[in-house]
Amino acid sequence: MGMRIGYGYDSHAFKAGVPLVIGGLAIEHPEGLAGHSDGDVLLHAITDALLGAVSAGDIGTFFPPSDPRWKGAASSVFLQTALEEVATAGYKIVNIDTVLVMAKPKIVPIAGELRESVATLLGVKPGEVGIKAKTPEGLDQDHVAVAHATVLLESLGIPEPVGAMAATAENEIDVVVKTLVGETRSVSALGRKVTPFDTDDLT
Numbered sequence: 348m349g350m351r352i353g354y355g356y357d358s359h360a361f362k363a364g365v366p367l368v369i370g371g372l373a374i375e376h377p378e379g380l381a382g383h384s385d386g387d388v389l390l391h392a393i394t395d396a397l398l399g400a401v402s403a404g405d406i407g408t409f410f411p412p413s414d415p416r417w418k419g420a421a422s423s424v425f426l427q428t429a430l431e432e433v434a435t436a437g438y439k440i441v442n443i444d445t446v447l448v449m450a451k452p453k454i455v456p457i458a459g460e461l462r463e464s465v466a467t468l469l470g471v472k473p474g475e476v477g478i479k480a481k482t483p484e485g486l487d488q489d490h491v492a493v494a495h496a497t498v499l500l501e502s503l504g505i506p507e508p509v510g511a512m513a514a515t516a517e518n519e520i521d522v523v524v525k526t527l528v529g530e531t532r533s534v535s536a537l538g539r540k541v542t543p544f545d546t547d548d549l550t
């Protein structure tokens with residue numbers, strides 16, 4: 348059972364007159380996050396963490412900021428694509444952890460709702476999502492929202508392709524038959540050389 352780790356990061360500037368959406372949740376605030384899409388900094392970081400975990404590129408390679416199709420797009424669309432990449436690679440989410448760096452709004456009072464929203468979008472349990480926040484102290488970045496995300500994946504344990512399994516089984520049956528009829532076995536099922544068994548060794 349293989350495991351893989353992914354990390355994602357994003358930043359967006361605050362802008363007046365734009366709705367604030369974080370983790371798929373609409374939040375009451377005088378400013379929102381400027382972006383080509385809905386500016387959901389948290390979902391963008393999570394999307395990149397998922398894509399990175401399966402070495403599938405990044406959000407910008409799938410959804411270029413230059414492409415007018417993604418203007419004002421809901422970031423759940425990007426997340427959905429990343430989830431499909433994870434499933435196609437044969438993995439599922441174990442847990443995810445995030446850090447939001449922003450002066451305002453305060454995240455702790457809405458962390459429970461954020462966790463529920465992100466968990467629903469990811470198809471995991473709220474207890475498998477971490478939501479934390481930091482004030483950008485000493486960074487002079489009060490006009491910016493930053494998000495970091497890490498994700499742990501585990502293999503779904505999808506068996507080998509049927510053809511390969513059949514070939515292995517055929518090889519193993521061949522070895523068993525040859526052993527039963529007394530033919531000298533010189534190659535194992537895995538193709539490694541095996542020292543021929545000599546009955547004289549028993550005497």
Ligand SMILES: C[C@@](CO)(OP(=O)(O)O)[C@H](O)COP(=O)(O)OP(=O)(O)OC[C@H]1O[C@@H](n2ccc(N)nc2=O)[C@H](O)[C@@H]1O
Pocket residue numbers: 357381382383384385386387391405406407408410411412413414417418425
């Ligand atoms: C979600 C979207 C929807 O259009 O827009 P926003 O809402 O953030 O504006 C985009 O996917 C948001 O893509 P994002 O990846 O954050 O944008 P950028 O940072 O500008 O990177 C765009 C592309 O350029 C690549 N890139 C970026 C910087 C750099 N020095 N070298 C690069 O090769 C990135 O890997 C990415 O593939």
